[in-house]
Amino acid sequence: MWRGRQGRLRPVGCVVEELRCQRREREAALRKARREQQLVSKRLLRDDVLEEAEGECVAMILGEAEIQQFLQLAQRGTDEKQRESALVSLRRGLQHPQTQQTFIWLEGSMRTLVGLLTSNRALLQLEAARCLHELSHSEQSAVAEACLPATSYLLTYLSGHSSDFIELCLYTLGNLIVESEAVRRRLLPQGIVPALAACIQSPHLTVLEALGYALSQLLQAKEAPEMIIPSVLGSTLPQHILQLLQPGPKLNPGVAVEFAWCLHYIICSQVNNALLISHGGLSTLGLLLLDVAGAVQRTEDAGLELLVCPVLRCLSNLLTEAAVEVMGGPNQLEDERVVAALYILLQFFVQKQPSLLPECLWLLNNLTANSPSFCTSLLSMDLIKPLLQLLPVSNVVSVLVLTVLCNVAEKGRAYCQHLWPGPLLPCLIGTLASSDTEVVGQSLELLHLLFFYRPEAVEAFVQHSGLQVLEKHQEEAQLQDRVHALQKTALHR
Numbered sequence: 001m002w003r004g005r006q007g008r009l010r011p012v013g014c015v016v017e018e019l020r021c022q023r024r025e026r027e028a029a030l031r032k033a034r035r036e037q038q039l040v041s042k043r044l045l046r047d048d049v050l051e052e053a054e055g056e057c058v059a060m061i062l063g064e065a066e067i068q069q070f071l072q073l074a075q076r077g078t079d080e081k082q083r084e085s086a087l088v089s090l091r092r093g094l095q096h097p098q099t100q101q102t103f104i105w106l107e108g109s110m111r112t113l114v115g116l117l118t119s120n121r122a123l124l125q126l127e128a129a130r131c132l133h134e135l136s137h138s139e140q141s142a143v144a145e146a147c148l149p150a151t152s153y154l155l156t157y158l159s160g161h162s163s164d165f166i167e168l169c170l171y172t173l174g175n176l177i178v179e180s181e182a183v184r185r186r187l188l189p190q191g192i193v194p195a196l197a198a199c200i201q202s203p204h205l206t207v208l209e210a211l212g213y214a215l216s217q218l219l220q221a222k223e224a225p226e227m228i229i230p231s232v233l234g235s236t237l238p239q240h241i242l243q244l245l246q247p248g249p250k251l252n253p254g255v256a257v258e259f260a261w262c263l264h265y266i267i268c269s270q271v272n273n274a275l276l277i278s279h280g281g282l283s284t285l286g287l288l289l290l291d292v293a294g295a296v297q298r299t300e301d302a303g304l305e306l307l308v309c310p311v312l313r314c315l316s317n318l319l320t321e322a323a324v325e326v327m328g329g330p331n332q333l334e335d336e337r338v339v340a341a342l343y344i345l346l347q348f349f350v351q352k353q354p355s356l357l358p359e360c361l362w363l364l365n366n367l368t369a370n371s372p373s374f375c376t377s378l379l380s381m382d383l384i385k386p387l388l389q390l391l392p393v394s395n396v397v398s399v400l401v402l403t404v405l406c407n408v409a410e411k412g413r414a415y416c417q418h419l420w421p422g423p424l425l426p427c428l429i430g431t432l433a434s435s436d437t438e439v440v441g442q443s444l445e446l447l448h449l450l451f452f453y454r455p456e457a458v459e460a461f462v463q464h465s466g467l468q469v470l471e472k473h474q475e476e477a478q479l480q481d482r483v484h485a486l487q488k489t490a491l492h493r
Contacts, residue, residue: 042175043213044137045168062093064106071112080123087116087127094134103135104146114150122162129154129168136175144179151176151186158195163204170199170207174214177221184221188228192218197235200244205252208244212258219265229271238266238276242284247291253307256288260310267317277318285315286335293341296348305353308345312359319366336377338367343383346390354393361390361400368407372415375408379418384408388427395436402431402442409449416453424450425460432469437478444482451489462490 062070070093073086093099103109116128132150135143154169173192176183196218199211215237218228232238241259245251263281267273273281289311296304342360349356367374378384387405391398405424408415431443450457461467470487473479 042137042139042178043171045133045171045210060093061096062090062099062102064102066093067099067103067106067109071109074116074124074128075112080121083121084123084127087124087131091127091131091134094131097138097140100135100138100140100143104143110146110149114153117150117153126165126168129157129165129172133168133172133175136172136179138179141179144176145182147176148180148183148186151183152190155187155190155192155195158199163202163207166199166202167204167206167210170210170214174210174217177214178217181221181223184218184223184228188231193228193231193235193237197237197240200237200240205255208252208255209258212255212262216258216262216265219262219269224265225269225271229266229269232266233272233275239279242276242279242281245284245288247288251288251291257306257310260307260314264310264313264317267314270321273318273321277321282315282318283335285311285318286338289315289345290335290337290341293344296344305349305356308349309356309359312356312363316359316363316366319363336373339364339374339377339383340381342367343381343386346386350390350393357390357393358396358400361397361404365400365403365407368404372411375411375415378404378408379415384419385423388423391427391431395434395439398431398434398436398439399442402439402446406442406446406449409446409453413453416450420450420454420457421460425457425464428461429464429466429469432466433472437476440473440476440479441482444479444486447486448482451486458490466490 067090070086070090074083074090077083077086094103113128113131116124117132119125119128132147132154135147138144151173154173157169158166160166173187177187196211196215199207202208202211215232218224219232221228241263244259245256245263263276263285267276289308292304292308292311342364346357346360349360364378368378384405387401390401405419409419428443428447431439432447434440434443447457447461451461467487467490470483470490474483474487476483
């Protein structure tokens with residue numbers, strides 16, 4: 001921050017550097033928070049037609065004797081239909097946590113189920129896989145670890161020919177991966193990363209969506225940065241992921257959502273983001289954002305935020321990489337239409353999904369932080385007033401809007417001429433009256449830059465009772481040095 005012993009403002013170069021340091025610290029803290037708060041979930045894949053056909057059957061909690069009976073019938077039934085029916089009954093029972101517990105503690109039950117999974121009868125194999133899928137959805141870690149003997153077979157079947165069976169195996173693996181470190185330790189040396197890399201070339205969208213889910217679960221593991229992501233980056237997965245995110249008629253929203261989150265987790269790890277940039281990550285994501293903004297103008301589809309959120313985060317975090325600043329060329333995000341796209345998204349989400357406003361503004365912050373051209377785009381599109389209209393939304397939004405304006409102001413006198421005079425003065429008087437320290441602090445930073453580059457702003461500020469507003473914060477420890485410096489500048493105008 002710009003504090004001096006005599007309460008004088010430091011030269012603007014020092015201020016700018018400190019603002020950038022502060023921004024980098026905030027960005028690092030945000031990336032850390034995102035990594036620590038990543039959401040994990042399990043998915044249950046059930047055949048609606050199958051469930052409807054079995055609708056008359058009431059799923060019961062099964063005891064040991066019933067489980068043993070169904071397993072024996074599945075193994076040695078008199079005909080194929082009876083064996084399949086026994087597994088269907090077992091699967092329905094395994095929808096209950098109590099039955100799951102009984103099953104995993106029953107000696108030989110998992111061994112028998114794995115034997116059915118590896119049989120040469122396709123229908124029995126499929127029903128056994130569905131039983132494992134029900135078990136994988138359990139919230140109890142002991143159930144997931146009990147499925148360990150089946151994981152190598154599930155992995156092998158990813159190279160099969162039935163897209164339905166591959167999809168089922170992928171969702172089952174995804175559920176088991178997130179629950180158990182033991183499962184991940186087993187699967188990594190068995191080659192789960194190469195197996196997933198092979199699957200990503202599937203022509204079936206259902207397989208690709210399931211693959212994206214399983215991979216995203218794997219990438220969220222606590223050991224991912226050290227043990228998983230380097231292998232993923234060393235495979236063909238990154239190139240294929242970026243291909244699946246390219247806008248166009250072949251872009252599938254469900255698939256794109258899954259792989260956008262995968263990319264987000266990879267980027268958050270900071271293992272080798274330069275590699276993603278070299279593969280055109282920034283340009284691909286920028287074009288995808290333009291495509292989504294266009295879709296927003298054409299539809300009221302509320303599901304767009306599912307894709308927008310990870311895309312915004314990927315772009316924001318890639319832009320913070322030091323490598324971006326030195327690479328330049330086609331790997332850098334230089335399409336100034338992104339600013340217009342963000343304005344469209346801001347206008348859309350302020351009504352539909354206000355929680356996404358900070359994501360949009362964070363990207364706008366990172367775009368304008370080191371780029372005069374993006375700041376120029378912001379001004380030439382007359383977006384200052386629309387940004388100021390977002391200030392009342394929340395304190396978080398206020399801080400980000402003010403930070404973006406600081407980015408513009410620190411570019412120099414010519415940029416500040418577009419900020420002042422205008423609607424900024426009454427808005428700043430309002431934010432300085434806030435009880436939120438961070439909002440006030442960011443307002444003081446912006447005011448300092450304006451005072452430095454637009455000396456006439458000092459007079460206007462005083463005439464609008466600015467000094468009285470500053471007085472409210474002169475005893476606050478975090479703010480008082482900056483308040484006193486601004487007061488001194490105003491009094492000696």
